[in-house]
Amino acid sequence: MASSVGVLGVCVCLVLISRAVSLSCTSQTQSLKGNHKFDQCVDLPTLDSYLHYTYNASNSSLSIAFMASPEKPEGWIAWAINPTGTGMVGSQALIAYKSSDKGVVVKTYNITSYGPVNESKLSFEAWNLSAEATSNGSLIIYGSMKVAEKAEKLNLVWQVGSQVQDGKPRKHAVLPQNLKAKDTLLLGKPSSTPSPSPSPSSSTPHAPEKGGQSSIKSNNLSFSFAFIFFISAVFFP
Template sequence: MGSHSLLSLLLLLCLCISLISATRATDCSSLKLTGGKKQYSNCTELPALNSTLHFTYNATNSSLSMAFSAPPPKSDGWIAWAVNPTATGMAGSQALLAFKANGSMVVKTYNISSYSSIVEGKLSFDVWDLEAESHKDGKMVIYGSVKVAGSAEKLIQVWQVGPGVVDGHPMKHEFAKANLAAVGELQLVQKLSPAASSPSPSPQAAANSNSGYWVSEMNAEFWILGLISLLILM
């Protein structure tokens, strides 16, 4: 085989190796906060309302530092991120809600005891370092830290956006599919079981649990093995 073909194969091999490295990296660049003034260990694109959450869990003092970002329906609307310590929906949520007041962004706390009662007041857990900002892209960001139970490994989080604020009171949000889907678990601690004590998953279970990350990694590795075999046979 000519030197030109050999060089092409080597370049393709390097490309496949770089693809594996990319799939293994934790890259939050696509979810980068516009302000970018704080750094967090984790980031995730939430499954509803075009929103993201950046967060760092500190097990030493059982606290969660977070930055929630979402675009309100209107420029004078509001965004909210909440923890529900007692249930899996909106009722019972302890919320951080941000909106513009006299041209400046503010964050207020709301104890949502029911769907018909949204009362501003102290939450059932400590919160600190609360602030908010808005950006030209239409998104608002809530920054803050919340105290979580020392034994907590996950939280029920709820997030929402609303159309406006009247006399300091947030207007009701819509009840569209996206609004109703804005709830889920936030895993604080990842549990890794020893391989020896874990039963082997069935092929179907493995297929359901694996994401595109594993598929990309396997495909890239097969490419590399094939290329190495070709190089050896030359």
């Protein structure tokens, strides 16, 4: 009996490891439309969200694929650039959700307040906008947009919500993971010089990384291996 339980425990561990490894943008190429490849990707620090992107300095454009899961299947996901600040107000957002008659749609929003949002044009040019659903319930937003000439960094905001009514995304939750869904993306090549450790009150901008490795993957792997050693000690003394 103990042997059977032990084998079951090890199987659970292997599933956890597989899931931990999948929680990285580097494993998502097969999920992207036409297996499209971007130059860089990054595991965003909250809401289990991921960004694949290519920055073209020659024409000041950014092409992206943003992946996240709505709070509920009938919910929405959003990705935005804020050209004027670091929070929600001022964000130029792409919001995707499942429409009852049009499949997955993506619309543009100029977020001017904390009230209800209305579809509107962005403050910069955007093209090739589309969205799709994955087999695991996530949504992916695709698009290209103009950014400031010779831009060195972009203020990013992203979010997920649980409901869309009459074609309008409803308010998202205000849990810590929602409130922390903003960061700075550094454009260009990653620096070879290690960054200093951030203070508790600061956040570290995300430099573009080939492979987009982050603490999300390493933390999950650490947990999985620790769990394996625990099972081994209990069931295989």
